[in-house]
Amino acid sequence: MYTQFFSLTQPPFSIAPDPRYLFMSDRHREALAHLLFGVGSGGGFVLLTGEIGAGKTTVCRCFLEQVPEHCELGYIFNPRLSVEELLQSVCEEFHIALPASASVKAYVDAINRYLLDCHAQGKNNVLVIDEAQNLSAGVLEQLRLLTNLETSERKLLQVILIGQPELRSMLAEPGLEQLAQRIIARYHLGSLSEQETGSYVGHRMAVAGAVGAPAFPPALTPLIHRLSKGVPRRINLLCDRALLGAYVENTLQVTRAILRKAASEVFHEQGEAPAHKRWAMLAGGVLAGAAISAAALQLVPQQRQAKSVAVPAAAPAPVAAAIPNGHESAAPALRELAALWGQTLSMGDPCEAALLQELRCLQGKGGLYEMLQLDRPAVLTLRDGPLTRHAVLVALDDDKATLSVAGVRRVVTVAALAARFDGSFITFWRAPRTFRDHVPSGGQGADVDWIAARLAQLDRADAPASGQLLDADMQKRLRAFQAAQGLKADGMAGPRTYMRLNQLGGVAEPRLLAQRKEH
Incomplete structure (x- = not known):
């Protein structure tokens, strides 16, 4: 009703689930990272809680779109079920032939046979249960028993519980202590x-x-x-x-x-x-109910026209459980990281020395999913009891990571790395010294011209003339680009936007995923 009055193409706060409206805050990204980590860690349970309307469904749908291809997925939305009904729902979600005998044992035996068959085929199984605060204690206990089937490396069924804050209280009850001990990742989604x-x-x-x-x-x-x-x-x-x-x-x-x-x-x-x-x-009785848009939008888009700098190959190493002892200071690790960019940094502050090589430092806090999204080697801060150590993350795959300390590389499991990684990282991004770290609204200069040229290249449009302004029109295009790439859609050009424009524009730089994409 008011859209024409405000010159809008559609109601901006409609309940219609439109992927263009996806907004992932830092908290939503962290929540998504926990879910994705849970899939690759081989653990039993992952817990995501949040207030009503906080965006749990948005995170869940983003997760569902990014489940690895080797994962079979089951999704239960309304878990007000008895034990028998839950087992029947699990069978239906994974397309397991229902047993002739409708007993708990028959269902469990059928599910176990299915999980073993999937394991033999190299597949994992993930069961997502939304509104899990509605599960009874008996049903939760049955879920725990389903996760008992395991190999020496991983559980054959992983369960993701998504629910309101009272779910945390339920899992803290003494009767569910064994289940609570199997939760390998938990995150409470707060407000914006x-x-x-x-x-x-x-x-x-x-x-x-x-x-x-x-x-x-x-x-x-x-x-x-x-x-x-x-x-x-x-x-x-x-x-x-x-x-x-x-x-x-x-x-x-x-x-x-x-x-x-x-x-x-x-x-x-x-x-x-x-x-x-x-x-x-x-206004004619128009209802104004709305909910946060849910979108199936991949946050790590497929790379186009990107050139990766080959990271020097190392001899294949077996996957190890132990994380190598890292550098006590980040400085030597940053110099090692610079070598992957083909640069040698002088002594002193590595980030200041990197500026002379047209490299900028970006310090951040996130998880391993953040590393996948950035898709570039980085110096990670690792916990070692009360101490911290630093190592270079050279490569990252679905279930393993390659760390480098003083040039010695070791392949470790993602689960082992996640247990030590405190979330802090430093990485490099490339930009001429004349570029600003953040371009303000209305800004003009060589960096604005570069942004305009990159956006035109992605739109397959003619290269714009010099003297461009970061005006309302360019900010609108920049916000659309940022939203499509899973970045904060603020219309401001910052390091992460530069990185993504570099990647899609074909700027040569090291990649975390280059080795995997070559196979």
């Missing part, structure tokens, strides 16, 4: 920060075609965050109703008063507004 809330609203408006002065001025972000508590579903409800209110009041910008009135209507926190004054009635 104030900054992420602003980015989320701006992203959805931009995807819907918003141009010109924003309908939600940046000054409203703290109030939106406070009223919605940073929960995506509440943000959708609030902003949809606020746009409806602005439309009714014939103003192109949402005000604080409109926002507060919208909150009182959708959250009922300040009492019901009189029926004859409600915007929904004035």
Whole structure:
């Protein structure tokens, strides 16, 4: 109803699941990384919890789109089931022929035979259970028993439990202690920060075609965050109703008063507004319910036209369980990392020395999935009791990783690495010294021209003239690119955007996945 008034192509806060509206905050990325780690670790259970509307389903659907090809996947959405019904659902999800005898033992025997057959074929099986807070203690115990079947390396069935916060309390009960001990990764998905809330609203408006002065001025972000508590579903409800209110009041910008009135209507926190004054009635009774968009969008897109610098080959090494002792300081590891880029760094601060070679340091915090997404060697910080060590991650595959310390390489399991990796990393990215780490809105210069040329190359358009501006139009294109690549869609050019443009533009650089892609 209000889309034409705001010159939008569609409602930006609609409940329709549209992949273009996918917004992955740092918290959502971390949650996804935990799920993906659980698949490759060979463990039993992975736990993801979060408040209603926090985006668990969004993370789950992204995960479902990225399950490795060798994994057979089962998904149970409504787990208000008895033990027999659960086992029957497992059989149906994995297409297991139902036994003639409908007993618990017959179901379990059929599932075990299936898991052994899959293992013989080199396949893994992952069972995802959404709304798992609805599982009974008896059903949870049966799930634990299903995961008893294992080899010396891995469980033959991995279970991912996704549910509301009370699921954590359930698993803390003494009767479920054995199951809780089998949880190899757990993550609680919190709400968006104030900054992420602003980015989320701006992203959805931009995807819907918003141009010109924003309908939600940046000054409203703290109030939106406070009223919605940073929960995506509440943000959708609030902003949809606020746009409806602005439309009714014939103003192109949402005000604080409109926002507060919208909150009182959708959250009922300040009492019901009189029926004859409600915007929904004035606007023809349009319902304003909305939920966070769920999208099946791959976050590690297929590389196009990318050239990888060959990492010097090492003799094949057996997969080892032990992580090598790393450097006490990150400096020697960074110099070793620079060698993969064909550079030798002088003594002193490695990051300052790297600038002379047109390399920039990027320090971050994430998980192994973050490493897969960046797709470049990096110096990892490893826990060694109370101490920390540093090693170069040279290659990363589905189930193994190659670490290098002082030029000596060792192949280890992903599970062993994840147990020691504290999430901190440093990597390099290439950019001329004249480029800025972050290009501000309205910026102009050689780096802006480079960004415009890269975007044109990806769009297969003619190369733009020099003197480009990072204006509203370019920011819109940049946000669309960032959203498609699983980056924070803020329309600002930062290191991760540069990296992705480099990769897709064919800039030669080392890759983590190069060895795997060659086979």
